[in-house]
Amino acid sequence: MRHLLQGLAANPALPPAFVARLVAFAVGEGAEEGGWVDSALSDRADLSREQALALAAHRGILAVGPVRRGVLRADDIDPRALPDAALALLDEGLGLPHWPALLVTDTDSDRRRKLAFCPGLPPEVAALLAADHQLDVVSGLALYGTPDPATAALLAAHPHAEVRLMTALNENEAVPPALLSALLTGEGLPPASECSVCEKDPELRWWQPYVRSGAACDGSHRSTVQDTRQAALANPSTPADDVARFAGDPSMLLRERVAARAGLPQRVYAELARDPMPGVLWALAGNPGTGEAVIRELAGVRDPEVLSRLIRHPRLPLDLLAGPVGRARAGREPLPRIAAATEAEVDRLAASAEAGVRALVARRRDLPPAVRDALAADPDAKVVKAVASHPGLGEDRLRAMAARHGVAVLAQVAANPDAPGALLEELVRHDPPVLGVLRAVARHPNATGPALLGCLADVRARRHAAAHPALPARELPRLLDDPDWQVVEAAAAHPALPLAVMRDSMP
Incomplete structure (x- = not known):
């Protein structure tokens, strides 16, 4: 019930009479079990001043949204009668100058x-x-x-x-x-x-x-x-000078804080690079202030955490990507050093003999078209997987990548912003289903009704499909009974939800 009402409270197509009913419920008989219905209501653009004041009296933080949108003014809030609302507005920088002196007592x-x-x-x-x-x-x-x-x-x-x-x-x-x-x-x-x-x-x-x-x-x-x-x-x-004084402190915990601090002299970092404690080296490897000499010294430390932090270092020498650093755990986002690489550096990385290095540069989403297209035609699946969601590839290349590498790249192809609805429908019908495809298509703005229907089989995909504007309205009522609360909220908040269903769901 709670999640159904919360979704309805956020539904932009909810009629005014139903909004009024939910406000009365949230501050009255449903105040205990209503959950966060009041929070969803306070975010509505069509809230009246009287409704906004009622919600603010119920929970002070609910005054913030209406004040930001101009439904309420700070002058509408009496800090003696609604101190929690006044505090919430002060915390957001929206309160009046004389309020703190009243509230401090x-x-x-x-x-x-x-x-x-x-x-x-x-x-x-x-x-x-x-x-x-x-x-x-x-x-x-x-x-x-x-x-x-x-x-x-x-x-x-x-x-x-x-x-x-x-x-x-x-x-x-x-x-x-x-x-x-x-x-x-x-x-x-x-x-x-x-x-x-x-x-x-x-x-x-x-x-x-x-x-x-x-x-x-x-x-x-x-x-x-x-x-x-x-x-x-x-x-x-x-001050950096005071921090540097603790580089040789007997406490490893203090040395670790020094190692993480940017803006210190390189000689301090060089001293810490010889520290025997892994925690100090981890902090140093993640410090954006360390220079090339220290980075190269740390690259010789065969500690997975050190290498994982080094690969994300904004000043990493690019030649280190061809060694153990380049094979470290790197996460999914483009690496800072590669994101800042010049056009000439990008060309060299994209032509590397190491597929792992090519895959790292393929994560950039602003690659020159020639580089992007060359990586899309790479024989290594992990390179193609990394570049597959790059905009500008076009339907023909996307289909060719999917045909050549199959399941290894399908989810990334489905996430490409230029993937047309017809291709998304085909990807959803893959047998056996690829969960990554279903989850990408459920979020895709080009997804069609038939494609979204195929996504409903997976609960994580269903959460997004239930909110998608292209989902056929006839599917929404049954999703209100879904065992997953996020699906229920999304379906209840869908503007295509039939009016009769909204009426029957009112408390």
């Missing part, structure tokens, strides 16, 4: 914590949150907030070590570099008086069950201090 600490997450808080409000008696409010400001420099200084010097850790982890990079240096080295900050392990305040002991595994404290809050150093080393705003 809310007796609900969960609301104060949400306020701490909001961007652009006035300094006086941020200072009050930094002094809040609830640790989760202060920690929320330190981790998710955008504190001004003065407030950031209060957080970095907070007596509780957990707040200092969250400050070093700040996700908005709002902490000044000098404070991050202080958190990294401890220089210039008073010692913390407690941490989540040695908690003394009875009101804050609720935090202890959530202490990280293995945390310990001998009076120096050493686990949290170590975590704070790791966080500061990983923070891109921490």
Whole structure:
């Protein structure tokens, strides 16, 4: 029932009377079992102001969509009557300037914590949150907030070590570099008086069950201090010179953070390339700041994870693709270095004697036509598979590729944006069925009704076919009883769903 109603709530063809019925259901008798019906309703373009206000009163976050679309204005929201809606709008940068000062005194600490997450808080409000008696409010400001420099200084010097850790982890990079240096080295900050392990305040002991595994404290809050150093080393705003000082630290965890940090001198990376710990080498291999000499040294490390990260390195020397690096696990996306290759480099890669190298360059979707066509005619199936979904190949080449390599390339041929409906119908009828074909055709804008009917046999393909505009409307009612909830939602949201079926599905 939930997924059927959620799909109906998102259906653009739902009549206004049915929209009103679903709104009443979502905020009334169906508030408990209605699931996310209210969320789908709040995204509707035809929502009235009164309906939008009713949804916002039900769940504050539901005010965001209507405000963005102009159905509601921020002036329509009273922060005292609808504090959760006001908080949701502030979090999206859509609130009014005077709201934070009203909400910072809310007796609900969960609301104060949400306020701490909001961007652009006035300094006086941020200072009050930094002094809040609830640790989760202060920690929320330190981790998710955008504190001004003065407030950031209060957080970095907070007596509780957990707040200092969250400050070093700040996700908005709002902490000044000098404070991050202080958190990294401890220089210039008073010692913390407690941490989540040695908690003394009875009101804050609720935090202890959530202490990280293995945390310990001998009076120096050493686990949290170590975590704070790791966080500061990983923070891109921490000065590079201070980060480099830890390249030889006894802690592998700290060296690993240094190895992952871009912008350090190459001599630091060269030192780390000789580190005996795999984790350090993995981080170094994935660091876009390492230069050619370090990359070549790491290429000699027969560690699959090192090689897998190197092959995706944006500065990888292309000649390394002919060796062990080129045979590493590379994922499906075009490699950054190949994506940035010049026309001359592309020509050389496409003419490589190594089929694996040709397959890697074939992933690019902006190849010159001559290169693309040559790769489409390659004798190696993995090369053809990589180029098969490239636009511009044309129906004749697609058919030739499918005939020459068969099942190995059919799914990629079906995913080609230029594949015509007739070809898609033929691919769907392949015996035995190729699941990759069914799933590609179900998403394809050129898919015809007959092709989509052939996709309904596979549940993953059926999820997309149920939403496809070319699916015959007669199929939609039975899909509402599908055992897969995603199929039900897609079918219920289909604008071709018969009106009588919509009516019979109303709560």
